[in-house]
Amino acid sequence: RFGGELNVDLCEFQTNLVPFPRLHFMITAMAPILTPKKIDVAATTVQALTDSCFAPSNFFTKIADFDAQEDKYMAISVSYRGSVNAKEASSTINWLKEKKKICFVDWVPTGFKVGLNQQPPAVLANDDVAPCKKNVVMIGNNTAIARVFSERIVKKYDVMYSQRAFVHWYVGEGMEEGELTEAREDLESLEKDYLDVLSEDASDRDDGNQDEEEEDDDF
Numbered sequence: 001r002f003g004g005e006l007n008v009d010l011c012e013f014q015t016n017l018v019p020f021p022r023l024h025f026m027i028t029a030m031a032p033i034l035t036p037k038k039i040d041v042a043a044t045t046v047q048a049l050t051d052s053c054f055a056p057s058n059f060f061t062k063i064a065d066f067d068a069q070e071d072k073y074m075a076i077s078v079s080y081r082g083s084v085n086a087k088e089a090s091s092t093i094n095w096l097k098e099k100k101k102i103c104f105v106d107w108v109p110t111g112f113k114v115g116l117n118q119q120p121p122a123v124l125a126n127d128d129v130a131p132c133k134k135n136v137v138m139i140g141n142n143t144a145i146a147r148v149f150s151e152r153i154v155k156k157y158d159v160m161y162s163q164r165a166f167v168h169w170y171v172g173e174g175m176e177e178g179e180l181t182e183a184r185e186d187l188e189s190l191e192k193d194y195l196d197v198l199s200e201d202a203s204d205r206d207d208g209n210q211d212e213e214e215e216d217d218d219f
Helices: 010-017 044-054 086-097 144-162 167-172 177-218
Strands: 027-031 073-082 112-117 134-142
Touching: 010 073, 010 112, 010 134, 027 044, 044 073, 044 086, 044 134, 073 086, 086 112, 134 144, 144 177, 167 177
Parallel strands: 073 112
Antiparallel strands: 027 134, 073 134
C-alpha cells in the first residue's frame, strides 16, 4: 500500500515462510507495545525493537520453555514501518545472529525476509498503546509451535474425548465419531513433522562430523 525501500506483499509472506505445506503455523510478535508513560523511557532504536520481538515473553503465542538454541526457525519475516533504512535493518539482523538470539535449521541458507515501509504506524484516537515513529512486526516459522499442539490442544482434547464430552453435538450434525479420531491422529502426525525437521537437522550434523572423522583417519 505504501512506498518503501523493500516492500513486501502477502504472497511473499507465504512463499518465504512456508518451506513445507503442512508446516504453516507461525509465531508472531510486534514492538513497541507500550503505554504512553513507558514509551518516554523505553529504548526505541531499531535494534531494541527487533530484539523485543524475539523475546519469548513478547510472542503472541505462549510457548512453554522456549530455548533460542534448541527451538529453531525455518524462516523469519521482519517488517518495519516508519523511519528505518536498509542499513539499520541489515546490521540488526547480523547482530541477532552474532548474539545467537535466533537459530536456524542447517538447511536454510538465509532465513530472513525483510520489509521496509516508510509510512509511520497509524495512530488511533483514545488508544492505550503509545504512538511511535517506527515499529516492527515479526512472523516466524519455528519448530517450538509443535508444543502448542502437544502440550495444550492435544492434552485438553484427550481429557474431554475420554469422557466423550460434546461428541453428541458433532455426531448430531452429521459427523462420524471416527472423524474425531482421525483429526487427533493428524494432529499427532503434524507434531511429528515438526520434530522430524529437528531430527534431520541433527542427523545432517552427525553425518558431517562422521565425514570429517573419516577424512582425519585417511590422513
